[in-house]
Amino acid sequence: MRPxxxxxxxxVGVIAPAGPTDKDELLDGISFLNSLGLHVKLGKHVLNQYGYLAGSDQNRLEDLHAMFADKDVSAIFCARGGYGTARIAPYINYHLIANNPKIFWGYSDITFLHTAIRQMTGLVTFHGPMVSSDFSKDDFDYLSKQMFDQLFYPATLLYTDKISPLKIISHGEACGEIxxxxxxxxxxxxxxRFELDTSGKLLLLEDVGEEPYRIDAFLNQLKLAGKIDAAAGIILGDFNNVAPKKSSFTLDQVLHQYFQHLHKPVISGLKIGHCFPHFSIPLGVEAKLSTTDKTLLISPGIT
Structure with a gap:
């Protein structure tokens, strides 16, 4: 179901379903949305703070529901990540979302909402930089900004090594839903009940601030849960600030240990994640990953 x-x-609406946001950064980010020709409506609780959360669970849930229910709002952008979306996922009215499909955009902790919304409703959502934590940064570059064009004009996206150096960890070609x-x-x-389904799909992975042994532990858990074997291919995005603090395997060594013997395509080095440029993509659409020409071809995310 494409929005x-x-x-x-x-x-468009702006909400903070995870961690609290800075007012000045939020205002700077809104100016970028205005530059796209969009009017912005803020969630009632977008500037709330409750410990490390942007307001209580009920506050954040209320803003999410209000934006999906509002007929005047065409898209919803998240202010930032942090932590907190898993706390509200069980209480979301997924029937409301299914009956009011619209663009939903964010990444990082928003991953939990992407997964829950897609698997409960079938709605395509968008993995991309956020209003407060990214739009206001000096290194928010031209390509990152250009990726918002896909929300106005249905377009097939093509990632090649002209965007960033790509490494083949395991050879192959596969098609599937990202x-x-x-x-x-x-x-x-x-x-x-929101457990990620990877069966026959192209699995995107990225992270930030985790040492190699932590990445190892996460990948091991995915492997033991059968998620790596079930996937048709693996897309390895940006792993930012993951340098070890003591004697360690390198990140590349860890990735090769888990992926080099798979009989499916695995490519690393894509600038998707906590990085600039940030190549924004729709989740839940068909795509093709090929190591023959080092490409990721992605279907449009909108209608």
């Missing part, structure tokens, strides 16, 4: 495209003059996102958040879905 409708945006048009200049549309109103799922996944932040590795540590995906681990938190296991054993819940």
């Amino acid at each position: 409708r495209r945006l048009n200049k003059g549309d109103t 799922v996944g996102g932040n590795l540590s958040v995906l681990i938190n879905t296991l054993g819940t």
Whole structure:
């Protein structure tokens, strides 16, 4: 179920379903959305803070529901990640979302909502940089901004090594629906009713601030849960700030240990995740991953 495209003059909502946001950074981020020709409506609780959360669970849930229910809002952008989306996932009205499909955009901790919404409703959502934590940064570059064009015009996306150096870890070619996102958040879905389904799918993985032994532990849990074997192919995005603090395997060594013997395509080095440029993609659409020409070809995410 693809959401409708945006048009200049549309109103979009901004909410903070995870961690608290900074007011000045939020205002800077809103100016970027305005530059796209969009009007912005803020969630009632977007600037709330409750410990390490952007308001109580009820506050954050209320803003999410309000934006999906609002007929004047054409898309919903998350202010930032952090932590907290798994706390509200069990209480979301998924019938409301299914009956009011619209663009939903974010990444990092938002991975839990991407997974829950897609698996409960079938709605295509978007993995991309966020209003407060990314739009206001000095290194929010041209390509990252250009990726928002896909919300206005249905377009097939093509990732090649002209964007960043790519490494083939395991050879092959596969087609499937793109799922996944932040590795540590995906681990938190296991054993819940929102457990990530990777069967026959292209699994995207990225993370930030985790040492190689932590990445190892996460990948081992995915492997033991059967998620790696079930996937048709693996897309390894950006693993930012993962340098070990003591004697360790390198990240590349860990990735090769888990993926080099798979009989399916595995490519690393894609600039998807906590990085700039940030190549934004729809989740839940068909794509083709090929090591023959080192490409990821992705179907449009809107209608």
